Structure formats: structure tokens, C-alpha cells
Amino acid sequence: MANTATSLSSCGAPAVHFNRSSENLAAAPPAKQKAKYKERGNVLAEDQIVQMSKQLETFKSNLEEFASKHKQEIRKNSQFRVQFQEMCSTIGVDPLASGKGFWSEMLGVGDFYYELGVQIIEVCLALKHRNGGLITLDELHHRVLKGRGKYAQDVSQDDLMRAIKKLKVMGNGFGMIPVGGSYLVQSVPAELNMDHTVVLQLAEKKGYVTVSEIKDSLKWEKERACHVLDHLLKEGLAWLDSQAAEEAQYWLPALFAELTSRDVTPEEANQMTP
Amino acid sequence: MDRFSWSNGLLEINETLVIQQRGIRLYDGDDKAKLDSGVALLSTHRLIWRDVKNHECCIAMPLSQIVFFEEQAAGIGKSAKIIIHLHATPANKETGPYQHSKYSFIKLSFKEHGQIEFHRRLTEEMTQKRWESTPASQPIPTATGSQTGRTRAVGIVGIERKIEEKRKETDKNISEAFEDLSKLMVKAKEMVELSRSIANKIKDKQGNITEDETIRFKSYLLSMGIADPVTRETHGSGTHYHMQLAKQLGDMLQVPLEERGGMMALTEVYCLVNRARGMELLSPEDLVNACKVFESLKLPLSGVMVVQLQSHSEEEMISSALDNVSDKGSLTAEEFAKLLGLSVLLSKERLLLAEKMGHLCTDDSVEGLRFYPNLF
Numbered sequence: 218m219a220n221t222a223t224s225l226s227s228c229g230a231p232a233v234h235f236n237r238s239s240e241n242l243a244a245a246p247p248a249k250q251k252a253k254y255k256e257r258g259n260v261l262a263e264d265q266i267v268q269m270s271k272q273l274e275t276f277k278s279n280l281e282e283f284a285s286k287h288k289q290e291i292r293k294n295s296q297f298r299v300q301f302q303e304m305c306s307t308i309g310v311d312p313l314a315s316g317k318g319f320w321s322e323m324l325g326v327g328d329f330y331y332e333l334g335v336q337i338i339e340v341c342l343a344l345k346h347r348n349g350g351l352i353t354l355d356e357l358h359h360r361v362l363k364g365r366g367k368y369a370q371d372v373s374q375d376d377l378m379r380a381i382k383k384l385k386v387m388g389n390g391f392g393m394i395p396v397g398g399s400y401l402v403q404s405v406p407a408e409l410n411m412d413h414t415v416v417l418q419l420a421e422k423k424g425y426v427t428v429s430e431i432k433d434s435l436k437w438e439k440e441r442a443c444h445v446l447d448h449l450l451k452e453g454l455a456w457l458d459s460q461a462a463e464e465a466q467y468w469l470p471a472l473f474a475e476l477t478s479r480d481v482t483p484e485e486a487n488q489m490t491p
Numbered sequence: 492m493d494r495f496s497w498s499n500g501l502l503e504i505n506e507t508l509v510i511q512q513r514g515i516r517l518y519d520g521d522d523k524a525k526l527d528s529g530v531a532l533l534s535t536h537r538l539i540w541r542d543v544k545n546h547e548c549c550i551a552m553p554l555s556q557i558v559f560f561e562e563q564a565a566g567i568g569k570s571a572k573i574i575i576h577l578h579a580t581p582a583n584k585e586t587g588p589y590q591h592s593k594y595s596f597i598k599l600s601f602k603e604h605g606q607i608e609f610h611r612r613l614t615e616e617m618t619q620k621r622w623e624s625t626p627a628s629q630p631i632p633t634a635t636g637s638q639t640g641r642t643r644a645v646g647i648v649g650i651e652r653k654i655e656e657k658r659k660e661t662d663k664n665i666s667e668a669f670e671d672l673s674k675l676m677v678k679a680k681e682m683v684e685l686s687r688s689i690a691n692k693i694k695d696k697q698g699n700i701t702e703d704e705t706i707r708f709k710s711y712l713l714s715m716g717i718a719d720p721v722t723r724e725t726h727g728s729g730t731h732y733h734m735q736l737a738k739q740l741g742d743m744l745q746v747p748l749e750e751r752g753g754m755m756a757l758t759e760v761y762c763l764v765n766r767a768r769g770m771e772l773l774s775p776e777d778l779v780n781a782c783k784v785f786e787s788l789k790l791p792l793s794g795v796m797v798v799q800l801q802s803h804s805e806e807e808m809i810s811s812a813l814d815n816v817s818d819k820g821s822l823t824a825e826e827f828a829k830l831l832g833l834s835v836l837l838s839k840e841r842l843l844l845a846e847k848m849g850h851l852c853t854d855d856s857v858e859g860l861r862f863y864p865n866l867f
Binding site for chain 2: 261262269270275277279280283286287290294296299300301304305307310312313314316317318319320321327331332334335338339358373384385386387398399406
């Protein structure tokens with residue numbers, strides 16, 4: 218039988234030209250068809266799936282061996298975790314995608330980050346009445362560590378950021394805004410555009426900002442500055458000190474956390490809003 | 492780089508080591524310095540750098556020289572860096588590797604990572620400025636120093652040696668772990684490539700792949716953590732695992748949902764479920780995919796994802812919201828939340844939805860958003 222009519226296309230998949238030979242081929246019973254494809258050194262998807270299943274089993278046992286030797290390393294060493302994550306990302310694997318994944322089950326990375334996610338959500342929720350849902354990464358780190366207690370394993374800021382990245386999947390406005398060398402973590406779906414972000418960055422140095430400062434540094438008109446500041450007030454991200462010496466000051470509780478001597482209760486916070 | 496002075500690298504009496512990091516290359520401004528592989532040590536008083544090959548090559552700079560610093564993210568083929576901006580050179584600075592520099596900043600390039608913690612600790616030290624309150628004693632005299640000077644130096648060298656030994660030990664463990672990890676990654680990469688080949692074939696509809704085989708394939712992808720854009724189109728993100736999970740969640744969330752006005756934000760659900768499990772926690776994606784199975788996942792206005800009881804239809808919720816608002820004349824999201832036992836976020840969502848439907852209108856002031864029945 219003439220098999221000149223069939224040829225391999227550049228990607229290796231068989232390209233069947235429609236002519237008499239191919240009709241013969243098509244008419245052959247499925248088993249023979251499969252065999253003919255195999256002859257040409259091309260593997261079918263079904264066979265590849267079987268192959269993958271076998272490779273998966275091998276991989277699983279390799280991972281188990283790795284885990285038995287090095288699980289502690291991942292647990293104790295945040296640098297190693299960073300390297301591990303970056304290697305995974307380079308090859309196109311997300312070890313945190315599912316709790317049912319091998320990485321999670323055998324290395325325990327999943328539980329580590331998912332629990333961290335819970336702790337992050339809880340800290341953000343507890344402080345939302347005070348800072349409107351915006352918190353510095355440093356403060357978040359500090360409070361998460363405090364909540365975890367003395368004997369829990371250490372958590373780096375890189376760990377926090379990866380956990381937050383995962384939380385984004387659930388909507389709810391989790392995000393990170395670069396500010397002054399670190400980040401602000403947003404945990405509410407308040408709309409913050411470039412203007413808001415830039416004002417936050419300006420306020421970072423002193424914890425507050427005034428309309429004049431915005432006009433001077435950013436060269437905006439008064440209306441634009443007031444519009445942005447009003448939005449921040451409304452979202453609970455800024456507090457207004459209208460009794461400040463020269464000019465009203467807009468304070469961002471997210472930024473002056475270190476200066477406060479005690480935590481404000483929700484009732485007190487309600488009394489303070491304008 | 493002309494702010495650095497030669498140093499013996501020994502810590503002084505009141506000086507404490509804060510953090511050290513290997514694999515640091517120094518930059519004079521934007522130019523690579525010859526000092527390309529060393530350990531950076533941050534103490535309470537100084538920034539010290541020691542060449543990894545030639546330990547005698549050691550330089551230091553007081554932290555008071557630093558104006559501010561910032562991170563520079565890693566790029567392709569480029570390590571992450573910390574850029575440190577410096578004050579002008581003081582007149583009494585001792586000699587160092589550079590007589591003069593046209594730059595007033597340096598960079599630390601973290602070829603072996605560690606930039607995040609280093610940055611963090613540097614931030615702490617620059618905030619606390621411990622060098623101001625505990626001035627280090629006279630610098631340890633060098634070769635011509637007094638007897639006591641030498642004794643002091645030996646004691647500290649002993650401590651530093653211990654730190655060095657421990658670091659070497661840790662490094663050895665880590666190198667081994669890294670080697671094993673790299674081998675593992677090579678195998679994982681093969682699987683990724685194989686899965687891509689399969690996915691392409693499925694996409695091009697080549698061969699006879701059964702439903703069953705596709706579902707099996709999806710579970711392999713799940714195990715490996717490989718993203719699945721191809722079969723997701725035809726089969727959704729669910730696997731058997733997610734369907735099981737969905738049933739469990741359905742049972743588990745019935746009561747909590749009823750207690751909270753029929754709706755819960757997905758992040759609330761995440762915390763509730765994972766706190767209850769204690770171990771073998773769910774990933775955020777697991778939760779999202781499981782909820783999608785039930786089609787009980789809603790995405791109201793502002794992108795907040797919520798889980799909703801089947802029994803609560805949208806019309807019911809809106810008309811009851813309208814009743815509540817009418818009863819009280821007007822309501823803010825906080826007041827509505829208290830009334831229903833909902834979270835403030837979700838109560839706002841519900842009121843906004845009612846507004847969108849034209850049943851409510853709002854008064855938007857700096858004091859907040861207040862909802863009124865729409866009489867127009």
C-alpha cells in the first residue's frame with residue numbers, strides 16, 4: 218500500500234492528505250490505525266497519558282525521598298523556601314495551587330502557606346476598623362509573628378507575600394502597594410488608583426500629608442488633591458486632623474502604627490471618624 | 492564606594508552582629524566594583540564586607556553614613572539589589588579601597604538572595620540607630636596594639652569563628668538539599684513538558700481521548716501543580732477531588748451561612764474551613780474551584796467573592812433590604828450589618844446591589860454612604 222500520501226508535518230503530528238491511500242487508512246480497523254501511527258514514531262495522546270501516569274508514580278517516590286531528607290530544611294530555612302518557589306516557578310509548576318498537590322502533601326509547604334493565609338486575613342480583619350484595610354508589610358509581619366507565638370517556626374516577609382499572592386485568588390481586594398522601600402498590604406476592595414497610591418507614598422515619610430504638600434510635590438491642583446483625600450477619608454484609610462497648627466493634616470493609620478502606644482478599640486474608632 | 496574604610500572586620504565591644512549574607516557583589520554607583528564576591532555583615536554600628544576568597548580584604552562603613560536605601564527587584568539574569576544612598580565623606584575617614592568616587596550611592600547585589608531579610612534588618616537598624624546610644628569602644632588596635640587589646644580581639648575572634656563554623660555546617664546541609672532539589676526539578680520539568688504535549692493534542696483534537704482520560708489528566712495536573720488552561724475550557728476547573736470537597740463544604744457551611752444572613756465572603760469561608768481542619772488545609776484555589784462546582788459562588792459589584800445559600804435568591808434579598816431601609820428611613824452599611832448579622836463588607840454589597848436595581852438611592856458624603864428608599 219502506498220503510504221506516500223501521509224506525511225509528518227513539522228510538529229510531528231501526522232498530516233493526512235485526502236487521497237485514496239488515506240481512505241484505505243481510514244477504513245482500517247482502529248487497532249491497525251493506531252499501530253500505523255505508532256510506526257511513524259508518533260505517540261498518541263492516550264499513550265502519553267499512560268506514560269505520564271507512570272512518570273507521576275516515579276516522581277512521587279522521588280519526592281517522598283527528598284521530603285524524608287530535607288523536609289526540615291524547607292520548614293526552618295526561609296531562604297531555601299524562596300529558592301524552592303523560584304525553581305518551581307521557572308519550570309512552570311505552582312506548588313501551592315492545591316492542598317491535594319504532591320508538593321503540599323509531602324513537603325508540607327501547602328499547610329505552611331495556607332495557614333499563614335488564615336493568619337494574615339485575621340490580622341487584617343482585626344485592624345480594619347483602625348486602618349481602613351491598609352497595613353504596612355512590616356506591621357503585618359510583626360503581628361503575624363506575635364500571633365504565631367514563640368515556638369512557631371519563623372516566617373519571612375517573602376513568605377507573607379507569597380501567601381498574599383495566593384489569597385488574591387479569592388477576590389476580596391488583597392493587594393500590595395509599593396511604598397517607601399516596602400509595601401502596604403490592602404485587604405479591602407477599596408478602589409485605589411494611581412493617584413491614591415502616589416499620595417500614600419508621599420504620606421509614608423511622616424504618616425500624614427497635607428493639601429499643600431501634595432500641590433508642591435506632585436504639582437496637582439487643589440481639586441485633584443482634595444478629591445483623592447476625600448476618597449481616602451471615606452474609605453476609612455485616612456483620618457482628618459483639622460486642628461493641626463498650619464493646615465489640616467490627613468493621617469494614615471496604616472503608616473503611623475509604630476507611633477501609637479496602644480491599640481484603639483472599634484468603639485473608639487467610631488467616635489473618631491469625622 | 493569611597494565611604495568605605497579598610498577594617499579587620501572584628502566587632503567592637505558594644506557592637507552586635509545583626510545579620511550576614513553571602514554572595515554579595517558591591518557596586519560603586521552603577522559600576523560593578525572589583526569586590527564581586529563576599530559576605531556582607533550588618534552590625535548595630537556598621538556595614539561590613541569581607542571578600543569570600545581573601546579574608547584579609549575587609550572593608551567597613553558606619554551606618555550613620557546612610558541617608559536612605561531602597562530595593563531593586565531582580566530581573567532576568569540580574570540579582571536583586573539594595574541601593575544605599577550615602578552622606579558625603581567625612582573629613583576624618585580612614586583610607587579604604589576607593590580614594591574617590593563620582594557616585595554618592597552604592598549597591599549590594601544579592602547573588603545568593605537574602606535581600607529581603609537583609610533589607611528588613613537594615614531598616615530596623617536604621618530606625619533604631621543603636622549606634623547613637625551605645626557608642627562602640629575604641630577601635631581594636633591592629634598589630635601594634637596593647638596586650639589587653641589583643642586579648643579582647645581573640646575572644647571576639649573565637650565567637651566569630653563559631654558563627655562561621657555553624658554557617659559552614661548549615662551551608663553544607665543546604666548545598667546538599669539544593670542539589671537534590673535541582674535533580675527533582677529536572678524530573679518535574681520533564682513532566683511539565685509531557686503535560687504540555689498532551690494538552691496541545693487535546694486542544695487540536697487529535698486521537699481519541701475519552702472523558703475519563705481527560706479527567707484523569709486533570710488530576711495529574713493538579714498533583715503536580717501545573718496550570719490547566721486547555722481542558723479548563725471544556726471541563727471546568729473541577730476534578731473528582733473538587734466535587735468531593737464541594738459536597739463536604741455544602742454540609743459544613745449550611746449553619747454558618749444561615750447565621751450570617753445567607754452570605755459569607757470567601758475569605759471568611761477560607762478561615763472557617765481551614766481553622767476547622769487544622770491539617771491538610773485547603774488552598775485558596777481549592778476553595779474557589781469547589782465552590783464553582785455548586786455554582787454557589789457569586790461575584791457581586793466590587794469583586795468580593797461570596798458564597799451564598801441556594802435558598803436566598805437575589806430578588807428576595809433585595810426586597811428585604813428595601814423593607815429594612817424603609818422601616819428605618821435610611822441606613823448605612825454598618826447599621827444594616829448590625830441588623831442582619833452580616834459583615835459590613837457584605838451588607839454594603841447588598842445595599843449597593845439594591846441601589847443598582849433602582850430600589851435605593853444614596854447620599855454620599857465624607858461621613859459615609861447612607862441608603863434611602865428610592866422615591867423617584
